[in-house]
Amino acid sequence: xxxxxxxxxxxxxxxxxxxxxxxxxxxxxxxxxxxxxxxxxxxxxxxxxxxxxxxxxxxxxxxxxxxxxxxxxxxxxxxxxxxxxxxxxxxxxxxxxxxxxxxxxxxxxxxxxxxxxxxxxxxxxxxxxxxxxxxxxxxxxxxxxxxxxxxxxxxxxxxxxxxxxxxxxxxxxxxxxxxxxxxxxxxxxxxxxxxxxxxxxxxxxxxxxxxxxxxxxxxxxxxxxxxxxxxxxxxxxxxxxxxxxxxxxxxxxxxxxxxxxxxxxxxxxxxxxxxxxxxxxxxxxxxxxxxxxxxxxxxxxxxxxxxxxxxxxxxxxxxxxxxxx
Amino acid sequence: xxxxxxxxxxxxxxxxxxxxxxxxxxxxxxxxxxxxxxxxxxxxxxxxxxxxxxxxxxxxxxxxxxxxxxxxxxxxxxxxxxxxxxxxxxxxxxxxxxxxxxxxxxxxxxxxxxxxxxxxxxxxxxxxxxxxxxxxxxxxxxxxxxxxxxxxxxxxxxxxxxxxxxxxxxxxxxxxxxxxxxxxxxxxxxxxxxxxxxxxxxxxxxxxxxxxxxxxxxxxxxxxxxxxxxxxxxxxxxxxxxxxxxxxxx
Numbered sequence: 115x116x117x118x119x120x121x122x123x124x125x126x127x128x129x130x131x132x133x134x135x136x137x138x139x140x141x142x143x144x145x146x147x148x149x150x151x152x153x154x155x156x157x158x159x160x161x162x163x164x165x166x167x168x169x170x171x172x173x174x175x176x177x178x179x180x181x182x183x184x185x186x187x188x189x190x191x192x193x194x195x196x197x198x199x200x201x202x203x204x205x206x207x208x209x210x211x212x213x214x215x216x217x218x219x220x221x222x223x224x225x226x227x228x229x230x231x232x233x234x235x236x237x238x239x240x241x242x243x244x245x246x247x248x249x250x251x252x253x254x255x256x257x258x259x260x261x262x263x264x265x266x267x268x269x270x271x272x273x274x275x276x277x278x279x280x281x282x283x284x285x286x287x288x289x290x291x292x293x294x295x296x297x298x299x300x301x302x303x304x305x306x307x308x309x310x311x312x313x314x315x316x317x318x319x320x321x322x323x324x325x326x327x328x329x330x331x332x333x334x335x336x337x338x339x340x341x342x343x344x345x346x347x348x349x350x351x352x353x354x355x356x357x358x359x360x361x362x363x364x365x366x367x368x369x370x371x372x373x374x375x376x377x378x379x380x381x382x383x384x385x386x387x388x389x390x391x392x393x394x395x396x397x398x399x400x401x402x403x404x405x406x407x408x409x410x411x412x413x414x415x416x417x418x419x420x421x422x423x424x425x426x427x428x429x430x431x432x433x434x435x436x437x438x439x
Numbered sequence: 440x441x442x443x444x445x446x447x448x449x450x451x452x453x454x455x456x457x458x459x460x461x462x463x464x465x466x467x468x469x470x471x472x473x474x475x476x477x478x479x480x481x482x483x484x485x486x487x488x489x490x491x492x493x494x495x496x497x498x499x500x501x502x503x504x505x506x507x508x509x510x511x512x513x514x515x516x517x518x519x520x521x522x523x524x525x526x527x528x529x530x531x532x533x534x535x536x537x538x539x540x541x542x543x544x545x546x547x548x549x550x551x552x553x554x555x556x557x558x559x560x561x562x563x564x565x566x567x568x569x570x571x572x573x574x575x576x577x578x579x580x581x582x583x584x585x586x587x588x589x590x591x592x593x594x595x596x597x598x599x600x601x602x603x604x605x606x607x608x609x610x611x612x613x614x615x616x617x618x619x620x621x622x623x624x625x626x627x628x629x630x631x632x633x634x635x636x637x638x639x640x641x642x643x644x645x646x647x648x649x650x651x652x653x654x655x656x657x658x659x660x661x662x663x664x665x666x667x668x669x670x671x672x673x674x675x676x677x678x679x680x681x682x683x684x685x686x687x688x689x
Binding site: 128130131132133134135136137138139140141142143144146147150151153154155157158159161162163165166167168169170171172173203205206213214216221222224225226227228229325326327328331332334335340343344349351355356359360363364366367368369386388389391392393399402403404405406407412413415416418420421424425427428429431432 | 464467469470471472473474475476477478479481483486487489490491493494498510511517518520521522523524525526528529531533535540542543544545547548549550551552555556559560563566569570573576577578579580581582583585586587590591593594595596598599600602604605606607608635636637638639640641642643644645646
């Protein structure tokens with residue numbers, strides 16, 4: 115019958131017919147939804163009952179101090195020396211660096227410092243200054259504040275080098291040197307962490323309902339303990355960690371493409387890897403969203419042929435209907 | 440236009456009602472029939488995604504009743520958290536299959552680009568919502584993920600306003616801002632699907648639709664009909680004989 119119809123001479127770019135012109139069949143949408151909901155709910159209940167969910171307790175600064183005291187001392191020393199990750203970070207925490215760039219574009223630098231953090235003061239000195247009943251520590255804080263900045267950095271760096279030179283970074287094995295008040299300050303932070311006081315000392319002073327953990331998390335991530343624990347759970351960046359979850363639970367497999375780029379060159383060795391991967395993912399996401407307008411890509415399904423599999427039963431029925439009687 | 444029509448046309452309520460009711464063709468909000476080509480298991484995954492989305496919302500709301508951290512110390516709360524996790528995994532699995540299915544169907548054809556776009560943005564928004572959920576758990580996961588994710592976000596300046604190290608901010612994004620956006624996108628997506636109908640197979644043409652024209656009734660030797668082919672604006676007047684008259688007439 116269709117041969118009776120003369121085809122339009124110029125095919126429109128998209129000549130997809132109106133779906134309402136096709137023959138129909140009975141279809142129970144409500145039943146389909148109710149059954150789907152029941153199946154999903156049942157499957158969810160079953161999986162939750164059988165496999166539960168991971169909930170590894172958060173690392174407190176107290177538990178960090180108990181498990182890895184030398185790491186706390188090394189981290190405090192790095193904060194005072196200005197060599198920790200947060201101290202050298204750049205925007206949005208400080209101006210110690212320009213931050214990463216996408217080609218010539220320093221987005222982070224343009225946006226600037228919005229979460230100001232002075233690692234030495236905010237993460238070490240201020241919590242120690244709040245402590246009472248420890249004359250030696252109070253004296254060390256006063257001595258630090260009275261010392262010229264260049265001298266402080268020199269003393270802290272000397273102590274950091276000394277810690278790195280002894281087995282396990284054990285402060286007790288460090289030989290005498292010109293470290294100024296740094297050993298007392300680092301030891302004081304360890305004592306404060308062991309007492310459990312550092313966790314609350316790093317929350318914002320201005321709020322009784324402190325919920326912002328920026329400082330505590332920066333201090334914790336400046337140390338090696340958190341990363342060591344994460345790597346043991348296969349959560350490291352080079353372990354496809356973004357997709358993984360503690361234990362044997364499924365994590366975020368939908369992050370596969372994002373984490374994939376970190377595994378390959380040039381991203382895996384680039385100092386601007388985060389910015390480059392973000393830039394690439396934004397581009398790919400835009401392509402994904404506006405795929406219907408991308409010449410070539412939007413035509414792929416026609417050539418891939420999977421649609422023939424999807425509509426094979428309809429095509430078989432239509433073909434038998436059109437067959438001459 | 441008479442006075443009554445003019446009055447109606449200026450009535451905001453009337454205009455709004457007409458706009459809303461005209462979004463989806465009459466009878467297509469909850470039709471009990473679908474085009475004959477809707478006969479593959481791949482179509483199920485859109486509905487499964489929607490069903491899983493509701494389970495995610497329900498388990499999340501149940502978790503929120505007790506606050507942000509109660510589930511760490513309550514067996515029932517932990518079970519609800521497990522339901523939330525697994526329904527999210529099912530939600531993403533179904534959504535990804537649905538997405539690939541729609542890609543292979545080239546489901547953006549026939550003025551359905553906005554349907555694809557709302558679905559794609561909902562998918563990306565869901566990733567953001569899941570991400571903020573991981574940051575809101577207040578456990579080791581949250582600590583590690585937030586301290587790693589900050590580097591990516593800070594590298595492009597986003598971290599200046601979206602501080603992943605602030606769990607209170609992340610919790611509000613997770614339970615209010617992003618679900619509202621994703622929910623609105625899901626609603627828009629479903630409405631668009633109902634508006635345009637399910638995309639026909641690639642290169643498929645519907646059977647000829649013949650409409651008897653009043654003026655053709657008096658013509659002799661054959662009937663003058665107007666045939667509507669695949670697309671409604673392609674109209675070809677043909678002369679057909681009684682023997683070849685189309686059998687399928689709606």
